[in-house]
Amino acid sequence: VQLVESGGGLVQPGGSLRLSCVASGFTFSSYSMRWFRQAPGKERELVASISSSGGITNYADSMKGRFTISRDNAKNTVYLQMNSLKYEDTAVYYCNCGRFPHAWGQGTQVTVSS
Numbered sequence: 001v002q003l004v005e006s007g008g009g010l011v012q013p014g015g016s017l018r019l020s021c022v023a024s025g026f027t028f029s030s031y032s033m034r035w036f037r038q039a040p041g042k043e044r045e046l047v048a049s050i051s052s053s054g055g056i057t058n059y060a061d062s063m064k065g066r067f068t069i070s071r072d073n074a075k076n077t078v079y080l081q082m083n084s085l086k087y088e089d090t091a092v093y094y095c096n097c098g099r100f101p102h103a104w105g106q107g108t109q110v111t112v113s114s
Contacts, residue, residue, distance in 0.1 A: 001025040001103040003095050008108030011085055019080040019108055021095030029053075029073035032098040035080045037091035038107075047093070048080065062088075085112045 007019040019035070032051050038044040048059045048069040057069050068081040078095055092107040 001097065001100045003097070003103060003105035005093060005095055005105050005108040008093060008110045010111045010113060012114050013086060013112055015085050015112070016081070016083045017085065017110060019082065019093055019095075019110075021078045021080075021105065023076045023078070023095070023097065026097065026100065028076040028097075030099075033069075033071060033078040034096045034098060035069060035078070035093060036096055037089075037093045037110075039088075039091040042091075044094070049098070050078065082110070085110075087112050 002024045003021055005021045007017060009017060011017055030052055032049055034049040035047040036044050037047050046060055047063055048067055050057045050069045050071055054071045059067060066084045071078045090110060090112045092109050094104055094107045
């Protein structure tokens, strides 16, 4: 199982970023996918999840209405569109497959700062 996240960067409050995660080593279209994040000094937390077909999505309360998770099974890729970013969204963002909960990529750093 390999997960490669990208798309992070430095953005001002209120800005947007789109994260991508390319997966390999398993049948991507068969499993749900999730985005997590970990801020300095804090535990990793679940951001959003999406079912194998993409028809069901769920979000942590603080992300509802601002973040959108989606996937392209033809490209083995899951996305996280982040809008109206806040200082507290600063973290390393990771994708994860629900079937392989202990497999993690290197993550992508998102920094929200003016």
